[in-house]
Amino acid sequence: MIEIRFHGRGGQGAVVASKVLAVAFFHEGLYVQSFPAFGVERRGAPVMAFLRVDREPIQLRVNIYKPDHIIVLDPTLIGAVDVTSGLKPNGWILINSGHPPETFNDLKDFRIATVDATSIAIRNGLGSRTNPIVNTAILGAFSKASGLVGIDSIALSIREETPGKKNENAKAAREAYNEVKL
């Protein structure tokens, strides 16, 4: 079983990202379970979402405490919340940042990847300049960094699960796939 935790801020689309990634894995024939942190979220406040993936039906129905990988939609969360809490050694931390992975030396026990999902989202007209929607771009980067799920499955899932700008969202994911820094 693979367990993934998303860190974002309310309104960034972390919950949708976990669902889109779930459907991408589902298209590859795997069982999935995605859920938000069961809280009372407000716009801008730190939020989490979770995803389990397995070859067997998933019967475990508890929170994820020891994720295999982490996806951070907002780099200002690093330090503000304990994003690496419980993260397994050798896990990927994928961060939405224009800086190279070496910038995040505090997290050097883990494998770090960065992608400038904010610029990619703005370039593709997703959200506004002040509040870009980065959740689809970051999934393209996750496909490349982790090698766990194909970019075509991500693009297909984006088309199915996003309410609008399907082409732009899918394009953002492909650009992030090509631009992610490992």
Place this chain on the structure above:
Amino acid sequence: MKRVITGNQAVAYGVILSRVDVVSAYPITPQTTIVEELSELIASGRLKTRFLKVESEHSAMAALIGASTGGVRCFTATSSHGLAYMHEMLHWASGARLPIVMVNVNRAIGPPWNIWSDQSDSLSQRDTGWIQLYCENNQEVLDTILQAYLIAEKVKLPVMVVLDAFVLSHTSEPVEVPSMEEVDSFLPPFCPDYPIDTQEPRAYSVITMPEHFMEFRYKIQKAMEEVPDVSKKVDDEFRSRFGRGYGAIERYGKEEAEVLLMTSGTVTSTSRTVIRKLNEDGLSVAGLKIKRFRPFPSEEIYGAIKGAKKLAVIDRNLSAGVGGIFAQELRASLYPREERPQVFGFVSGLGGRDITPELIEEAIQYTVEHPQPEGDILWLGLKK
């Protein structure tokens, strides 16, 4: 077709496939997205169901009592305080023998304010004459809605389908969504015996003197007693058509186990992983899932626990002054029996606290190691 959907979406699909005529509901977390989904479909014209907007849950149930008496298939969904507010009308729905189906998304009742999973809301309605069915995954949620209408309309009693807040309601997973044609051939249209008919006027639920009232209650009890057979037939028919069935209870794990763990809702799902692991480690233990709480499946349970010496029960609910409600019902149903395993009543996970595999294993190990419980309530995962 298989789709990745939340428990609340599974409910909405179940309602759509059941060709429900009237929906009336009032929003409350974590139920709200069920009715949001349905009302959007109705507003866009894609679903020909009538949506009655009301100012409270009490009125939602009252509206359905009117609609169901009129002879149409009805649905509502609620949680927690909303269900409590409906209480009076719940008695009315069963007393009037109306086959209304309702979903309750289990949520704690405040204060302190809490929106998370806890069975105290549905279980405090146990004496209202409703059938209660608990679900452990989103597939079971959808399938149970389809079965619920058939059971309700056969025995003329309302059914409450119950699912855990967030752990199912807001969790997405693959669910096989049957086609309309498949469901149509399983669930025929609702044909009430005495619908309102202006050509043939009748009075409904009028005052009934002591010389008749008791027989009305007796008939409700008799209808409840039909539920095990009726629901088994419905489940068998469902299984033959869709390849899935659930039963009132389900025993899993080691066959000859003398220690059993009884659970309901999503705790069952997590318990399956724990019991599988413990069986692999050589521990003889089995699980007992309780799907149907009302009528309480005493016969089915007794048949499934033959040879068991100890029964551990995990209750995600509390009747203050007694303990866990499933444990309480189990003890009462075992008392007149010849074989009476020791009941270990654990209370855990109140207000949405996670019932982790570690806690489940702790409950099992405690039961294995102790000849009898050190009290009527064993608190599991309590911060002291």
